[in-house]
Amino acid sequence: MKAQTKWGWLIAIYLFLAGLGGGAYIAGVLADFAGLTTGISQIGVFLGLPCVFLGCMFLIADLGKPINFWRAYMKPRTSWIARGTIIITVFMIIDFIHIILWIWPFDLLASAVGTRYFINILGLIFAFGTVIYTGLLLGASRPIAFWSTAMLPLLFLVSALSTGFMVVILSSSVIGVPKEGLGLLERIDIILIILEIFVIAFYLQATHRVSESRASAQLVLSGSVAPLFWFGVAVLGLLFPLLFDLIGLYGLSGSSAHIFILLASVSGIIGGLILRQVVLKGGIHAPLKSGRFEYGLTNV
Amino acid sequence: MVKYGFVIDLKRCYGCYSCTAACKAANNTPMGVDFAKCISGETGTFPTSQRQMLPTLCMQCEDPECKAVCPTGATMQNENGVVTVDKNLCMGCGYCMMACPYGQRYKISTWKTYFPSATGELDAYQSYSKNKWEEKNGYGIASKCDFCLQRVKEGRLPACVEACPAKARFFGDINDPESEVSILIRRDRGFQLNPEFGTNPSVYYLPAR
Numbered sequence: 001m002k003a004q005t006k007w008g009w010l011i012a013i014y015l016f017l018a019g020l021g022g023g024a025y026i027a028g029v030l031a032d033f034a035g036l037t038t039g040i041s042q043i044g045v046f047l048g049l050p051c052v053f054l055g056c057m058f059l060i061a062d063l064g065k066p067i068n069f070w071r072a073y074m075k076p077r078t079s080w081i082a083r084g085t086i087i088i089t090v091f092m093i094i095d096f097i098h099i100i101l102w103i104w105p106f107d108l109l110a111s112a113v114g115t116r117y118f119i120n121i122l123g124l125i126f127a128f129g130t131v132i133y134t135g136l137l138l139g140a141s142r143p144i145a146f147w148s149t150a151m152l153p154l155l156f157l158v159s160a161l162s163t164g165f166m167v168v169i170l171s172s173s174v175i176g177v178p179k180e181g182l183g184l185l186e187r188i189d190i191i192l193i194i195l196e197i198f199v200i201a202f203y204l205q206a207t208h209r210v211s212e213s214r215a216s217a218q219l220v221l222s223g224s225v226a227p228l229f230w231f232g233v234a235v236l237g238l239l240f241p242l243l244f245d246l247i248g249l250y251g252l253s254g255s256s257a258h259i260f261i262l263l264a265s266v267s268g269i270i271g272g273l274i275l276r277q278v279v280l281k282g283g284i285h286a287p288l289k290s291g292r293f294e295y296g297l298t299n300v
Numbered sequence: 301m302v303k304y305g306f307v308i309d310l311k312r313c314y315g316c317y318s319c320t321a322a323c324k325a326a327n328n329t330p331m332g333v334d335f336a337k338c339i340s341g342e343t344g345t346f347p348t349s350q351r352q353m354l355p356t357l358c359m360q361c362e363d364p365e366c367k368a369v370c371p372t373g374a375t376m377q378n379e380n381g382v383v384t385v386d387k388n389l390c391m392g393c394g395y396c397m398m399a400c401p402y403g404q405r406y407k408i409s410t411w412k413t414y415f416p417s418a419t420g421e422l423d424a425y426q427s428y429s430k431n432k433w434e435e436k437n438g439y440g441i442a443s444k445c446d447f448c449l450q451r452v453k454e455g456r457l458p459a460c461v462e463a464c465p466a467k468a469r470f471f472g473d474i475n476d477p478e479s480e481v482s483i484l485i486r487r488d489r490g491f492q493l494n495p496e497f498g499t500n501p502s503v504y505y506l507p508a509r
Contacts, residue, residue, distance in 0.1 A: 006394045006407070064392020064407055064440025071372035071391055081371035081395055140369055142497055143401035288402065288493050290310070290505060293341035293352050297403030 004300040010062035012277035021051025022130035023164015036181030080137035091126035131160035146216030162192040163272035166265035237271015305474030305502040312468035315353035322463030328432040335445035358445035359501030366396035390441035
């Protein structure tokens with residue numbers, strides 16, 4: 001059975017950027033609550049808006065009739081695309097306010113800690129909404145058993161957090177923020193990567209066990225999508241980041257440790273993008289069953 | 301309330317694709333769009349293999365997945381249960397194509413001709429067909445079977461029903477227990493495809509027996 005071909009790289013890039021932006025914002029806010037160096041949390045908060053906005057550009061580019069994109073708000077009662085459009089719009093507005101009042105051009109929130117924490121929590125809610133709703137959106141496609149599983153939003157959440165932390169670590173290192181706070185983020189990131197390994201393993205095991213999604217799981221594990229999965233997700237997205245992070249944190253020291261951490265972050269971020277594409281390319285619609293015959297769909 | 305439904309008799313269908321051709325002619329669907337398409341299926345191995353053609357069309361579900369997931373409200377359902385797409389509202393996200401369990405939503409990026417000429421020019425018939433298609437549909441947006449609502453309003457049958465030489469397709473009011481389609485469903489054990497999706501399709505199939 002063939003997988004769907006309508007949602008491809010443009011959608012994968014959007015899913016990835018929405019997760020990355022939301023995850024970076026969450027990392028920034030958590031760093032703020034933990035009292036880490038201001039620079040680190042500001043980078044996280046700052047990255048949220050451009051990443052999600054850029055993602056939306058890819059989304060609009062994928063539309064068949066982009067001029068109607070503003071109509072996407074119309075049916076939040078039943079449609080996850082409509083709900084998601086509202087969620088990410090609110091997130092971007094909150095992040096915009098957060099950036100203006102704290103990072104540039106104003107500095108009001110530096111001292112108004114209560115207000116800042118309030119904005120933090122508000123932004124946190126919608127950032128979580130941004131990274132989770134995409135899993136629920138795919139899950140609403142009931143005939144695609146590979147997507148309509150409870151594990152998918154969890155998978156997208158863990159991947160978004162992991163890549164979000166990585167991009168904050170990466171950006172902070174590139175800009176030259178003092179390193180003390182980064183150590184905590186790097187340690188949390190290792191835990192997130194390990195968590196992600198488990199979640200991906202459970203996801204593939206669960207979808208393999210259920211007969212409706214077995215064809216999809218086999219496509220990803222040993223079929224045409226397997227090279228993308230094993231090299232792009234398992235190695236680039238999970239193995240290399242874990243290994244390089246461990247080496248960088250506990251094996252080496254100084255500038256070579258630094259380089260390993262950067263490599264881990266870059267590798268993990270690329271892996272996050274490829275994970276979204278793997279999920280999309282594994283989407284097989286359930287066949288139509290009539291009597292003893294099964295018919296695959298031909299329109300997607 | 302009249303609820304339009306179909307009955308397709310799988311014993312009579314012998315896979316001639318007349319329904320596909322008639323629908324294409326009546327609705328001027330371009331290449332890549334087949335509102336009334338037939339899917340061929342085989343089971344078993346020689347010498348005990350079997351073939352069965354499955355004619356499909358939009359099931360006009362009572363609780364359509366496509367309508368639920370449409371973010372712009374372009375997908376609507378009229379009082380007779382027929383689901384339509386408003387070409388001015390659709391943004392072409394393709395969510396309906398993922399959500400439809402029966403594969404009956406279509407989206408094409410451009411009009412492609414079945415009869416390409418050396419110069420690329422369209423003859424009068426193809427121009428006419430292209431214009432008729434663009435009246436109710438477009439490019440980059442979703443399109444689907446609408447049970448030939450135009451024809452039904454005039455008191456005619458959908459094109460595929462009229463065209464079927466085996467008289468395997470029936471159209472009528474499935475809310476009326478005495479209509480031809482209701483009687484066929486009851487008497488000949490009409491079934492729905494993949495009812496587990498819970499959409500309650502309005503197209504019933506009579507088993508090949």
